[in-house]
Amino acid sequence: MTRRVFCEAGMMSGKSKAQKRGSSTHHSGAVRDRKVLDLLAEFKDSAGEVLVVNDRGLLEHPHRWNWLSWGDAAGSTTPPNGPFDTILLRMPRTKATFLYALHMCAGVLGEHGRLIVCGANDEGAKSAGTLLEQVFERSGTIRTKAHCRIWEATGPKEGLKTRVEEWEESIESPFEGRNWYTYPGVFARGELDDGTSLLLDCLPDLKGKKVLDFASGSGMISAAALDRGAGQVTMLEVDALAGLASARNVPEAQLVLSDGWSRLAPEPFDLIVSNPPIHQGKVEDFSVLHALVQRAPEYLFPDGSLIFVVQRQVPIPRLFGPKTFEILAENPRFWVLAA
Ligand SMILES: C[S@@+](CC[C@H](N)C(=O)[O-])C[C@H]1O[C@@H](n2cnc3c(N)ncnc32)[C@H](O)[C@@H]1O
Structure with missing residues (x-):
């Protein structure tokens, strides 16, 4: 059954960790x-x-x-x-x-x-x-x-x-038939993160679809999208070292090194998938998540959708006001949301 995040009972109860600390953080980093x-x-x-x-x-x-x-x-x-x-x-x-x-x-x-x-x-x-x-x-x-x-x-x-090349580390591959590499500073040291794993469980059949993996890290979401039949995958990532990892791990996908949307050509996708960053270093920072959600419609076909995973502490209603999201999956730590 479809549920809505906004006004979801319990969701607004209590303050997020960021609110309690008084940091919220579009700018502290x-x-x-x-x-x-x-x-x-x-x-x-x-x-x-x-x-x-x-x-x-x-x-x-x-x-x-x-x-x-x-x-x-x-x-x-x-x-x-x-x-x-x-x-x-x-x-x-x-x-x-x-x-x-x-x-x-x-x-x-x-x-x-x-x-x-x-x-x-x-x-x-x-x-x-x-x-x-x-x-x-x-x-x-x-x-x-x-x-x-x-x-x-x-x-x-x-x-x-x-x-x-001297910094490249070959690690156990989460995908059959693919080698998997990581470099210094890559998210989760190139391994499958729990939030990403929940997100991947929600991916639909993507046969022939054009997919954007926003904030691609080591390329985990892109590899999964191709496994589900995606016809074309673009990986967007700010960090050249993570970008190199994703290009090594998923050579079939196209890589765009970009700070948020800044360097992505204005072309539409069927699906944008993301486990977006919510920190800058140790500081909580929702600016990339905010830009992802606000500007995704510009990069989607009219019937396209955005699917992303966030930790439950992220104050979605405060960030996005009356906007509604479908909850595709949840566990004690994460939500997978669609818009
Ligand atoms: C939570 S990780 C997810 C990585 C990968 N999608 C996964 O699920 O394993 C977030 C990624 O966002 C990247 N990132 C941080 N700021 C960004 C920005 N402004 N634009 C694009 N990517 C960014 C980080 O380098 C990191 O690889």
């Missing part, structure tokens, strides 16, 4: 990014060649490397050719990606170059030294300000892994 990047900006005019890393276009500078796509720019798995005299790295969100970025940056640093890293204390900047020591001969904190920490590192160690 962005505010922290701005604070960290403002501190890094003080080093932007250092002598020689300077490379800015992981700023997502927020620092005015000609040389940058971002693995996360932003605006009109697609992310890239590798930095531009060096050597650079100073590299400014905005601390990445996961340890795995941080280590990856450190190796890659060390590989394009000039002989007497230095790496400057800045991050907020509540995202682990205090313990960045442990990773820096793995890659550099010398490192230390040079400044603390506004609950952030700035580190400097020099002298890359031997044995750097500066080719993305």
Whole structure:
């Protein structure tokens, strides 16, 4: 029986975790990014060649490397050719990606170059030294300000892994007849997530259908869509490393590296399927989910539909007002919703 989310008994009872914390968060990740990047900006005019890393276009500078796509720019798995005299790295969100970025940056640093890293204390900047020591001969904190920490590192160690292939990990495949690979920072380390699993159980027969896997991660939803007969699958993903994983795992599908809808051509699909992100790093952030739901109709045939999975703590009525959704499946942790 079809049920509606909005006004669903019990759904509005109590506050979501985000409401209780008072964070809700269209902007808190962005505010922290701005604070960290403002501190890094003080080093932007250092002598020689300077490379800015992981700023997502927020620092005015000609040389940058971002693995996360932003605006009109697609992310890239590798930095531009060096050597650079100073590299400014905005601390990445996961340890795995941080280590990856450190190796890659060390590989394009000039002989007497230095790496400057800045991050907020509540995202682990205090313990960045442990990773820096793995890659550099010398490192230390040079400044603390506004609950952030700035580190400097020099002298890359031997044995750097500066080719993305060296970071590829082959894992047990969830799909018969397909190899499965993952790279640093890929969602659920490339494995099948519980929410995604519930979503996949709800996928209809997709014979000949045109499907968009929005926020594709390792390509789990795309592979399942092809198994159910989809005629054409497009994978949209912000992270070039996740994009590489999905392209390796599901080579039949087309990959578009894009921050939300920004780089997707305006073409309609029969079905958009997603396990959208609800965090930016450790901060809850519903902006991508919001954009997914609000703009999906622009990318759907008139009889097309959107199916997505969300954790039950996501305050759907508060985010989407009177909009109604069909509940396709639910368990104590997740809802699979259709619109
Ligand atoms: C919850 S994971 C789901 C991954 C995959 N679909 C699955 O179910 O295994 C969300 C994915 O969204 C990606 N993502 C985060 N922000 C995004 C954005 N602005 N645009 C597109 N993808 C984004 C993340 O990199 C991550 O791969």
